[in-house]
Amino acid sequence: MMFERFTPDTRTVVVHTQEHARRLGHHYIGPEHLLLALVSTDQPAGAVLREHGVTPEGVEEEIVRLVGLGGGSRLFGTLDRDALASVGIDIDAVRARIEESFGPEALARADSAAHHGPRSSRRGPRRGLPTTLVRHWRRRRGVRRPALTSPTPAPTGLHRATGARPGGHIRFSSRAKESLANTVREAQARRDSYIGVEHLTLGLIAMPSGLVPSVLSALGTSAPALRTAITDRYRQAS
Template structure:
């Protein structure tokens, strides 16, 4: 599949890997793919997002908000819902850190595990991110494109629709179906 990726799409996946590593994650997930796509400000995908009224910095901030505190991934609405039933999430987090120390909820980066005769590779792609990349291929094939570009990765993120990336896009005020139409229109205009 990766042989079909354009240089920009390959760079987006590399940037996603770097984002995941910088966040202390072993696997690339949907939010890292979104950040990887955003890394190329001149790509068609970023241009479509910009034309839809969303700034890349706002999306980056949304990802950071959802991946902070060990990646709890709770939206403001979730925090508000917990508050309504009497659970103050900040108080719970403060109590945990008081008992177990700062960053107690952060996932510790596991050390290298050795097995006799086999070397384990760190990292990889989460099942959800793998699905996004497969969907990107399907999107490209459906559009009769012989390549996979950043716009196809964005279409894959939109079609998957359930990861942190889709959540961040939705919270930024985007309708995923409308954004999909915008990407498809931009592809037609570019052809």
């Protein structure tokens, strides 16, 4: 029901979010990918972000600096960097040591082996399940999760991961789902019957942890300042 209330512009942002994650070689969609899609939109919320120094180029550079490119980024992308730093674990140092010892593609190779396994293990129906049941389950899954299609060309950016990019549907991380829950609450608080780009942006910058606060801080702004500016911009437009 939530996605049915998304405006066409909001749906496009979600589609572009997945395309950004795929272009960067990430096997998940995090709040940082939502931010990257939002700063590129021509909606008022995107304009406010850019006016406060949150540009597509700046956001992407921070994502690559904090998470990296390619399949190996999944090994670190969902971790709480600040929490690990508080106990003396520097994710960037860990990544550098691994790639120094095993090469720049070591993380991508490890990620592929850990999450995909031998190619033969992914062929055919699941052992012990009737073929007809498996086919029925696949059809039902296809109905429940329709693929979103973008009316505009796929977004571009500064970076592109080398090697094969993630295919198929890319899942939202727990923090991305949390930001979407915030989005619904923003729309409900304003008693809006739709979910627009402004709700998506306000719900995203309300995230207290994860990469988004770090990215905003690195680009010289803060969630409270952005919230005030976005709210004022939409109030003036109404």
